Amino acid sequence: MKKDVIIACDFASAAETYAFLDRFTEEKPFVKIGMELYYAEGPVIVREIRRRGHSVFLDLKLHDIPNTVEKAMRVLSHLDVQMVNLHAAGTKAMMEAALKGLTREDGTRPILLAVTQLTSTSEERMHDELLISGSIADCVCHYAQMAKEAGLDGVVCSPLEAGMVKERCGKEFLTVTPGIRFADGNKGDQVRITTPARAKEIGSDFIVVGRPITAAEDPIAAYRKCVKEFRE
Ligand code: C5P
Numbered sequence: 001m002k003k004d005v006i007i008a009c010d011f012a013s014a015a016e017t018y019a020f021l022d023r024f025t026e027e028k029p030f031v032k033i034g035m036e037l038y039y040a041e042g043p044v045i046v047r048e049i050r051r052r053g054h055s056v057f058l059d060l061k062l063h064d065i066p067n068t069v070e071k072a073m074r075v076l077s078h079l080d081v082q083m084v085n086l087h088a089a090g091t092k093a094m095m096e097a098a099l100k101g102l103t104r105e106d107g108t109r110p111i112l113l114a115v116t117q118l119t120s121t122s123e124e125r126m127h128d129e130l131l132i133s134g135s136i137a138d139c140v141c142h143y144a145q146m147a148k149e150a151g152l153d154g155v156v157c158s159p160l161e162a163g164m165v166k167e168r169c170g171k172e173f174l175t176v177t178p179g180i181r182f183a184d185g186n187k188g189d190q191v192r193i194t195t196p197a198r199a200k201e202i203g204s205d206f207i208v209v210g211r212p213i214t215a216a217e218d219p220i221a222a223y224r225k226c227v228k229e230f231r232e
Helices: 014-022 035-041 043-051 066-077 092-102 123-128 136-149 159-169 196-202 219-231
Strands: 004-008 030-034 056-062 083-087 111-115 154-156 174-177 206-209
Touching: 004 219, 014 035, 014 043, 030 035, 030 043, 035 043, 035 056, 043 056, 056 066, 066 083, 066 092, 083 092, 092 111, 092 136, 111 136, 111 174, 123 136, 136 154, 136 159, 159 174, 159 196, 196 206, 196 219, 206 219
Parallel strands: 004 030, 004 206, 030 056, 056 083, 083 111, 111 154, 154 174, 174 206
Antiparallel strands: none
16 A cells, blocks of 8 residues: 555544545545544444545554454454554554454455554653653554564554654554644644654655644645645
8 A cells, every 4th residue: 555645534523524525526535533433423434434435544542352352353344444553552462363353254454553652641651650661762662563573564653753663663564653744834732743744754654634634724735735745
């Protein structure tokens, strides 16, 4: 699958999401569906977005005992999405079980990614609350390595971490990176950000972009600008 821009569809309802996607008459962007929308609308929204011809990253970040995650992934494998994810903190056994559950009878499966440390977790909280010592960077690289050993395809991480993940796990190991802003744009609540062009230089395979596109006056123009900076 080639490098692409994924639009984070962080809308509260199916109606809002479809109204947004209806504005794209010439292209079919890759979209990310997160917990808020999935819990509100259920699998029907995923089927509808697939029916409309979009690729889907289903961002549900599973984390439970291996048996439960395996069965949940088996259910998700029938949704025909392109990407799903889980928390690497669930251990290698959980990731292996997830991979098994996600693989369909014909051997095909969506791309499976691991979330390493959420970008909302500071190093201080990782030390004090999670009792993980060392730097965030070390933890991200270690979790990425575990994900690779479990057979996963890549990780979701900050673009600022994508380079070192590639160094540790190889350039084929995918990095999917949120935290993207245009050079002249509003940061919102994101702190560690990069532009689409910089994310490309660092080696991100997919960038996840929400508000710079969804809240833009002209979302189509913002999406095209993103694609141009990231792919060309
Ligand atoms: O609007 P914005 O571009 O900040 O949206 C980024 C998207 O990526 C949101 O859906 C957010 O939940 C998600 N995300 C993130 N940081 C992570 C993991 C996911 O911003 N570490």
